[in-house]
Amino acid sequence: xxxxxxxxxxxxxxxxxxxxxxxxxxxxxxxxxxxxxxxxxxxxxxxxxxxxxxxxxxxxxxxxxxxxxxxxxxxxxxxxxxxxxxxxxxxxxxxxxxxxxxxxxxxxxxxxxxxxxxxxxxxxxxxxxxxxxxxxxxxxxxxxxx
Amino acid sequence: xxxxxxxxxxxxxxxxxxxxxxxxxxxxxxxxxxxxxxxxxxxxxxxxxxxxxxxxxxxxxxxxxxxxxxxxxxxxxxxxxxxxxxxxxxxxxxxxxxxxxxxxxxxxxxxxxxxxxxxxxxxxxxxxxxxxxxxxxxxxxxxxxx
Numbered sequence: 001x002x003x004x005x006x007x008x009x010x011x012x013x014x015x016x017x018x019x020x021x022x023x024x025x026x027x028x029x030x031x032x033x034x035x036x037x038x039x040x041x042x043x044x045x046x047x048x049x050x051x052x053x054x055x056x057x058x059x060x061x062x063x064x065x066x067x068x069x070x071x072x073x074x075x076x077x078x079x080x081x082x083x084x085x086x087x088x089x090x091x092x093x094x095x096x097x098x099x100x101x102x103x104x105x106x107x108x109x110x111x112x113x114x115x116x117x118x119x120x121x122x123x124x125x126x127x128x129x130x131x132x133x134x135x136x137x138x139x140x141x142x143x144x145x146x
Numbered sequence: 147x148x149x150x151x152x153x154x155x156x157x158x159x160x161x162x163x164x165x166x167x168x169x170x171x172x173x174x175x176x177x178x179x180x181x182x183x184x185x186x187x188x189x190x191x192x193x194x195x196x197x198x199x200x201x202x203x204x205x206x207x208x209x210x211x212x213x214x215x216x217x218x219x220x221x222x223x224x225x226x227x228x229x230x231x232x233x234x235x236x237x238x239x240x241x242x243x244x245x246x247x248x249x250x251x252x253x254x255x256x257x258x259x260x261x262x263x264x265x266x267x268x269x270x271x272x273x274x275x276x277x278x279x280x281x282x283x284x285x286x287x288x289x290x291x292x
Contacts, residue, residue, distance in 0.1 A: 009190075013188075013189065013190035014188070014189050014190060014195050014197075015185075015186055015187075015188065016162075016165065016166065016186065016187060016195055016197060016198055019162065019165035019166075019186070020162065020165075039161075040161055040162065040165070041161075041162060042159075042160070042161065043159065043160050044155075044159035044160060045223065049160050049162055049201070049204075050201075050204045050208075050226040050229070051160075051162060051197070051200060051201025051202075051204045051205060052162055052201070054197060054200045054201065054204065054229070054231075055195070055196075055197025055198070055200065055201055056197075058195075058196045058197045058200065059197060062196075077191065079233070079236070080196040080233050081232070081233055082230070082231065082232045082233065083196070083200070083230070083231050084228070084229070084230045085200075085228065085229050085230075086227070086228045087225070087226050087227055087228065090225070
């Protein structure tokens with residue numbers, strides 16, 4: 001799975017990602033980075049619509065899990081169960097989302113649980129940036145189902 | 147502000163709402179109801195993408211505040227500060243978001259604080275339904291700024 005493959009997958013299967021102009025900058029098991037331009041995601045204040053910010057963060061965290069599951073050779077349905085977003089600053093232009101796994105041991109527990117029970121949950125965090133400023137934070141719980 | 151006016155406003159100022167096919171079913175100070183079709187909001191599992199669910203809930207809660215502020219003759223910038231979403235069930239088809247103010251006294255406090263300080267915060271909840279099933283819940287903090 002490289003950035004181009006993931007981008008085609010997202011645009012082909014989640015049409016909102018194409019409408020948002022989402023681009024995949026990096027897609028590795030260590031880190032996924034997505035970008036989106038302001039124009040299709042703008043709001044009435046000419047900043048990024050909160051729903052777009054939230055959607056980019058969800059896509060980013062889901063993508064990291066997707067890339068990792070493929071890398072581990074595990075087929076699973078990945079479902080978001082809950083998320084929190086904090087909107088720290090208005091997003092004034094093109095923006096990115098970055099998701100990394102902070103705790104490798106959580107990933108190992110997640111995989112073991114999935115293999116044992118066919119169901120496991122993991123919490124991922126993502127951050128949104130505009131220029132080099134952190135503008136929003138995301139935390140989401142995802143469930144993998146056989 | 148009626149449903150048609152709000153729908154035009156959303157489509158004109160937040161292009162993602164048009165890409166999502168958002169329709170405004172009801173826009174009153176007591177209650178805002180929005181609807182969105184599955185097709186433009188679908189994901190790789192042929193259910194509604196979590197980012198679309200989240201965006202519809204944010205639009206709905208923001209719209210209730212917007213309608214109420216206009217009704218009260220108050221001009222303010224409304225900014226989302228934080229939100230939580232719980233995705234309770236896969237959303238298998240067209241879906242709606244509904245936001246009502248649960249606590250009229252919270253609104254009165256919010257308006258008084260805004261008038262006194264030029265800044266006030268309020269928490270709103272919205273629910274998403276598909277058919278007659280509740281499928282997701284939203285809670286968000288919004289800030290009004292002079």
